Amino acid sequence: MAIRIDYRWMVPPLAAAQVESYRGLAASVHGGLAARRKAGSLPFYDLPRQDVPAIERFAAERQGSFDDLVVLGIGGSSLGLLAVNAALRTPFPRLEPAPRLTVLDNIDPLRVSSLLGALDPRRTLLNVITKSGDTAETMSTFLVFRKWLTDSLGERPARERIVVTTDAAKGALRKIASDEDLAAFTVPDGVGGRFSVLTPVGLLPAALLGIDIRGLLAGAASMDRRLASPDLMENPALLGAVLHRIGYDEGRRISVMFAYADQLYLLADWYRQLWAESLGKRRRLDGTERPVGPTPVKALGVTDQHSQVQLYRDGPDDKIYTFLTVDRFAAAVPIPAVGEAAGLDAVAYLGGHSLEELLAAEERATEAALFLAGRPVARIAFPEVSPQSVGEYFHLMEATTVAAGALFGIDPLDQPGVEAGKQYAYGLMGRQGFAEMRRELESLAPGDERFLFTGSE
Amino acid sequence: MAIRIDYRWMVPPLAAAQVESYRGLAASVHGGLAARRKAGSLPFYDLPRQDVPAIERFAAERQGSFDDLVVLGIGGSSLGLLAVNAALRTPFPRLEPAPRLTVLDNIDPLRVSSLLGALDPRRTLLNVITKSGDTAETMSTFLVFRKWLTDSLGERPARERIVVTTDAAKGALRKIASDEDLAAFTVPDGVGGRFSVLTPVGLLPAALLGIDIRGLLAGAASMDRRLASPDLMENPALLGAVLHRIGYDEGRRISVMFAYADQLYLLADWYRQLWAESLGKRRRLDGTERPVGPTPVKALGVTDQHSQVQLYRDGPDDKIYTFLTVDRFAAAVPIPAVGEAAGLDAVAYLGGHSLEELLAAEERATEAALFLAGRPVARIAFPEVSPQSVGEYFHLMEATTVAAGALFGIDPLDQPGVEAGKQYAYGLMGRQGFAEMRRELESLAPGDERFLFTGSE
Numbered sequence: 001m002a003i004r005i006d007y008r009w010m011v012p013p014l015a016a017a018q019v020e021s022y023r024g025l026a027a028s029v030h031g032g033l034a035a036r037r038k039a040g041s042l043p044f045y046d047l048p049r050q051d052v053p054a055i056e057r058f059a060a061e062r063q064g065s066f067d068d069l070v071v072l073g074i075g076g077s078s079l080g081l082l083a084v085n086a087a088l089r090t091p092f093p094r095l096e097p098a099p100r101l102t103v104l105d106n107i108d109p110l111r112v113s114s115l116l117g118a119l120d121p122r123r124t125l126l127n128v129i130t131k132s133g134d135t136a137e138t139m140s141t142f143l144v145f146r147k148w149l150t151d152s153l154g155e156r157p158a159r160e161r162i163v164v165t166t167d168a169a170k171g172a173l174r175k176i177a178s179d180e181d182l183a184a185f186t187v188p189d190g191v192g193g194r195f196s197v198l199t200p201v202g203l204l205p206a207a208l209l210g211i212d213i214r215g216l217l218a219g220a221a222s223m224d225r226r227l228a229s230p231d232l233m234e235n236p237a238l239l240g241a242v243l244h245r246i247g248y249d250e251g252r253r254i255s256v257m258f259a260y261a262d263q264l265y266l267l268a269d270w271y272r273q274l275w276a277e278s279l280g281k282r283r284r285l286d287g288t289e290r291p292v293g294p295t296p297v298k299a300l301g302v303t304d305q306h307s308q309v310q311l312y313r314d315g316p317d318d319k320i321y322t323f324l325t326v327d328r329f330a331a332a333v334p335i336p337a338v339g340e341a342a343g344l345d346a347v348a349y350l351g352g353h354s355l356e357e358l359l360a361a362e363e364r365a366t367e368a369a370l371f372l373a374g375r376p377v378a379r380i381a382f383p384e385v386s387p388q389s390v391g392e393y394f395h396l397m398e399a400t401t402v403a404a405g406a407l408f409g410i411d412p413l414d415q416p417g418v419e420a421g422k423q424y425a426y427g428l429m430g431r432q433g434f435a436e437m438r439r440e441l442e443s444l445a446p447g448d449e450r451f452l453f454t455g456s457e
Numbered sequence: 458m459a460i461r462i463d464y465r466w467m468v469p470p471l472a473a474a475q476v477e478s479y480r481g482l483a484a485s486v487h488g489g490l491a492a493r494r495k496a497g498s499l500p501f502y503d504l505p506r507q508d509v510p511a512i513e514r515f516a517a518e519r520q521g522s523f524d525d526l527v528v529l530g531i532g533g534s535s536l537g538l539l540a541v542n543a544a545l546r547t548p549f550p551r552l553e554p555a556p557r558l559t560v561l562d563n564i565d566p567l568r569v570s571s572l573l574g575a576l577d578p579r580r581t582l583l584n585v586i587t588k589s590g591d592t593a594e595t596m597s598t599f600l601v602f603r604k605w606l607t608d609s610l611g612e613r614p615a616r617e618r619i620v621v622t623t624d625a626a627k628g629a630l631r632k633i634a635s636d637e638d639l640a641a642f643t644v645p646d647g648v649g650g651r652f653s654v655l656t657p658v659g660l661l662p663a664a665l666l667g668i669d670i671r672g673l674l675a676g677a678a679s680m681d682r683r684l685a686s687p688d689l690m691e692n693p694a695l696l697g698a699v700l701h702r703i704g705y706d707e708g709r710r711i712s713v714m715f716a717y718a719d720q721l722y723l724l725a726d727w728y729r730q731l732w733a734e735s736l737g738k739r740r741r742l743d744g745t746e747r748p749v750g751p752t753p754v755k756a757l758g759v760t761d762q763h764s765q766v767q768l769y770r771d772g773p774d775d776k777i778y779t780f781l782t783v784d785r786f787a788a789a790v791p792i793p794a795v796g797e798a799a800g801l802d803a804v805a806y807l808g809g810h811s812l813e814e815l816l817a818a819e820e821r822a823t824e825a826a827l828f829l830a831g832r833p834v835a836r837i838a839f840p841e842v843s844p845q846s847v848g849e850y851f852h853l854m855e856a857t858t859v860a861a862g863a864l865f866g867i868d869p870l871d872q873p874g875v876e877a878g879k880q881y882a883y884g885l886m887g888r889q890g891f892a893e894m895r896r897e898l899e900s901l902a903p904g905d906e907r908f909l910f911t912g913s914e
Contacts, residue, residue: 007910110788134804144791276767277764350600416771441822
């Protein structure tokens with residue numbers, strides 16, 4: 001059973017005639033992408049068809065040799081794995097079976113030091129992931145962890161507890177891996193971080209955790225077959241991109257991914273990077289400077305009904321909603337009956353139902369409440385949360401994003417806007433060649449002191 | 458040391474003259490709120506000055522009798538506690554000391570059944586929190602947990618493992634508590650869920666976890682003293698509300714809370730409910746229907762630099778940013794030096810620094826990159842993450858929210874927009890009196906089948 005993509009409650013409120021008017025453009029976008037795919041410049045499209053013997057062999061060799069898999073990676077090197085692990089193992093860190101996964105996607109000193117205090121170096125496997133091989137956060141924590149392993153185990157045994165995933169030739173991490181003969185996997189050329197979950201970036205740690213990576217790939221491949229048509233009415237990625245473009249142009253600049261299952265919440269977080277970094281751009285392909293970019297927001301059902309739905313329903317009509325739902329949960333929890341005593345009628349109706357039913361009812365009710373308030377609502381329904389369905393989702397979202405990039409007239413594969421912040425940080429950290437950035441930053445006007453409240457006034 | 462509130466990099470880009478023009482209105486908003494406070498209709502303002510002997514007595518009595526504190530609550534009954542626990546104990550569930558906190562703020566059947574499988578009923582204490590006493594999600598999980606406790610321990614011992622926090626008189630939970638003689642605390646009248654962290658809703662479980670609740674209250678009280686002036690240039694809550702109002706009117710409808718510490722991230726999530734539910738309204742106080750509402754977004758630094766900053770810097774100028782920072786972390790992690798060998802110069806500069814320094818440099822660099830791109834950037838700096846500073850933050854944000862409500866001309870204390878979804882769910886669940894809602898929902902047009910992709914076409 002494949003995931004169902006349901007755009008029916010988007011049209012209306014979005015106008016069917018508007019959708020029709022995109023037919024020609026959508027077909028030409030599809031043709032352009034297909035040509036680039038054929039020319040090899042969009043390799044993410046073909047990841048589902050790769051074979052993965054080296055990953056499986058490494059995972060099999062290391063099986064049983066570690067209780068903790070620690071992944072050092074950030075952004076595109078962490079979000080896909082986190083989503084896969086939450087969906088296919090458990091979303092609850094406290095309840096995670098061994099081997100446990102820890103993704104160190106921040107440099108918070110408290111996080112790092114607490115973690116080091118809790119790990120056993122003899123039973124820890126470290127997977128360091130950075131495409132460039134130079135990422136400041138990942139390389140900093142790598143230096144910390146390498147010293148910790150070496151101090152605890154000695155140099156040679158420490159090396160056997162490390163596997164790196166990085167560029168084939170470039171960068172400091174590749175250099176270290178070669179010099180120290182570390183186990184190493186390669187991020188394929190031309191696949192950016194946010195499109196890399198189905199490369200060794202996501203697949204290697206997933207396999208080490210016992211996740212069915214062939215199932216993920218099979219799911220992605222089956223979705224790829226569903227996206228072959230240049231006709232937007234036959235191609236849900238193309239249609240999804242068109243609907244988001246229409247919504248954006250009408251002022252719906254926020255895209256809410258509302259996951260109605262704990263297992264699916266981090267799929268929304270992965271999407272958040274994919275959508276934001278791919279579509280948030282200052283410059284169009286025609287060279288003009290016209291900033292564009294929908295803002296993705298993640299939400300968890302039913303939890304966020306008690307936090308965000310007031311705004312979603314009554315606030316401005318500035319959002320598009322995509323609900324992620326599950327037909328069959330892996331657990332069933334009946335709600336015990338409660339007596340019909342006076343004062344309890346407000347909860348008596350719950351008895352005899354199940355939490356699954358209540359969740360589904362609330363999901364459906366929330367969709368309807370939004371639809372009736374004129375909000376565009378889509379739904380991606382997972383028959384069950386399986387490697388297959390998660391793989392389908394990844395590929396659908398990546399293809400939708402690239403098509404949306406073409407419709408917005410921007411390059412969805414670059415991220416020039418993060419450079420400035422990186423360079424200021426290099427300057428502050430004293431990296432050679434960036435002293436000018438430091439000076440520039442230090443010369444910024446501090447601003448009007450009247451707008452600073454120190455608490456000692 | 459008090460938290461510092463720094464609006465200097467908001468003005469400009471927001472115009473100082475604009476701020477000035479709000480002076481009169483701000484003073485009258487302050488006067489109106491002060492009058493309502495005096496009249497007793499805004500009791501949240503005075504929570505910091507309450508005494509808490511009953512809570513402390515109960516926490517002392519129960520100390521040592523449980524390894525797991527399970528809190529059943531959702532929205533305003535969970536977000537404050539989650540934030541307090543992450544800030545003042547640990548943000549890492551895997552590393553949490555006993556007693557461990559589990560907040561069941563969703564009805565996901567997998568979450569509930571996994572949790573029940575992991576808990577020992579003899580060492581579990583259950584705190585059920587719902588102001589109305591009828592919340593479907595909380596009462597459903599309560600029925601499940603009550604049966605589990607009773608089946609495991611027998612009726613009487615089960616009752617001793619439950620403490621409820623609810624309305625003084627109304628609702629099903631109060632009725633059950635009275636009938637079964639359960640330990641019970643009261644949510645004070647007139648304090649809505651999202652303003653209730655400093656009532657027994659947040660304070661009781663915090664005290665049970667050993668958190669210094671007097672410190673929280675003292676922090677809130679000291680902030681309250683900082684917000685006494687009717688002059689917006691002397692009152693950071695009033696000024697914050699004005700700045701957000703100006704930003705919103707200029708098209709910056711998204712409010713990003715960017716926490717640069719794992720411990721502070723859930724303070725952003727708590728704010729997300731406070732801001733969205735308080736300010737997202739369809740109707741103004743003058744009776745007109747003019748939907749309004751900024752959308753709050755939470756982000757985690759440095760992590761989200763690799764996910765959202767591309768959009769934040771290069772995308773449309775539709776956001777206001779508030780950075781949460783920490784001057785002194787509770788841990789220090791030096792970055793080991795790396796040789797200056799060829800190929801490693803790209804990371805050599807990191808050695809000799811610390812993760813704290815790198816985090817601070819990246820935070821500062823990200824702020825500067827946004828400011829230079831013309832984005833309004835505020836900063837709330839915590840000298841350290843302490844009960845005092847967290848209490849200050851809560852009170853500042855609540856006061857800012859209420860002032861913003863007045864500036865937007867809406868009622869920040871109600872949430873009429875969630876009713877429709879609730880009633881449809883009642884209908885679907887067969888609650889008496891809601892059959893009409895079910896019929897209405899079932900009669901909704903399913904929509905055009907061409908927009909549904911089932912995967913079997």
